Amino acid sequence: MIETTINDRDDLIKYLHKAMVLEHATIPPYLTAYYSIHPTTNSDAAHIIRVVAVEEMLHLTLVANVLNAIGGTPDLTRPDFVPSYPTYLPDGERDFVVDLRPFSPEAVETFCKIERPALAPDGARLMPASSTATPSLVTSPTREEMRFYSIGEFYAEIIEGLQVVAAQEPDLFCGDPARQVRPEYFYSGGGQVIVVSDLNSALRALEFIAEQGEGLDGGIYDKEEELAHYYRFRQLHFGRYYQKGDSPHDAPSGPRLDIDWDAVYPVKVNAKLADYPVDSELAQVARDFNAEYFAFLGLLDTAFNGKPSLLLDAIWYMFRLRDGINRIIRNPLPGSGGLHAAPTFEMPTAVDSAPGASRGTDEAARAVAR
């Protein structure tokens, strides 16, 4: 018997904040691998990574909708929102490392682990956090000493908690409907956004997140007959596409998928600003990118806090971030023995950003006006 760690609305809010951290945390690793691929090469692999990265953005938005629906306030600019890489995610008894690394077989293995959470044996959903040496990103926000067996179990806890609390608190879904991100502000982004107004829609949103990763009931396709993320990445492992009729237990039997592991910029794994030559132009560019990314999170934060129409601006903002990542990655990193630079995703601390820059409409509005 599992003892619940979610007893009221506040607990749920804490969990959903953590879910937003988790959904976002997968995006920098996908982007780093994606943009490390030489332009016009590896188009099959690039496409697979891109589709999954975009779907993670949908997941982030869906969690924000659930959080808003129960009266929470999304916060994407607090100091621990972006993890320091390498970060650690749970995979059963052990954690696995999530790096920012170039497209490579190692990156594909990590992506497979991210997307197929292990199913815990009965009663083993939560385990003492001290059982691993590494700081898992998926600890319980209400019982800090406990960590989850897997990402899947983390979502299972939220889904069950939501049902328990909804039964106790009839006004759980008290959020302002105007704060919901609706399809007019989120489109072409990995599926249709689900507007959350009650228990039913909240459960649909969370189950969608869990299923898109690992497939429905262990099959390789999900409800929409789309290949689940885990199996998309398995194709890169095997160098072959799945086709209808393939079993999850066997290798894919579809057409060959050509991968050129060498047509990749060898970016430094988990690059930090400290790896850049002090006071160099390149270090400044990397710092500027981090500031831009932080301002972008500020824009999303404002969008998720009552101004969903700002997500339309987020689209071209993301394209500008794309150009910035490409420029950095094509620069050799001096003193690294032939490696290339990469965005570090180290967010400016309160000390080095301007007063009030941590969040709020003004900051986002300024960022948008640039």
Place this chain on the structure above:
Amino acid sequence: MTPDALEDFLSLSVDLTAFERTDLLGTGLARQYLAKVRDACGEDVVTALLEAHRAARTEAAEDGARPDPQRLDRALRHRIFSEERLGPVARNVIKLWYAGTWYGLPPEWTDSYGAQPAAETSTVTAASYQEGLLWRAIAANPPGAKAPGYGAWARPPAIEDRYLKGRSHDRTG
């Protein structure tokens, strides 16, 4: 291609284009561009151009300090742009970075200094059009590539301060 030649070519290109070194490397095309100039003009011309640029920087720098912008401007004009053999090549290098196209040198030039097999107007790679610096300079996307996102055209171009009128680029870096 020696690493030194690439470094020299980047240093020259920073002074010619007013873009930073990281921007030039950020196109991913610096090596291909140097190779293109060599193929189009010959090794001797490239070597002379890089030497003239080094000399201009030395002339503009007093006592080993950073080059003075005004003096560098004058030295580049004297040693490169007004020089009959190097001037047209340097102007072509600017166009190469900005447009991603190598433009054939004027017939007067080839009559005097000889035509190379790759001297004709040509694009360098499929990526060079997209990576042309002109798009960054005017803060627009190359039409048909680097999609800026729906509605981006409704906003004024976000041109970097240093390229706005009235600001002079400090090319002493």
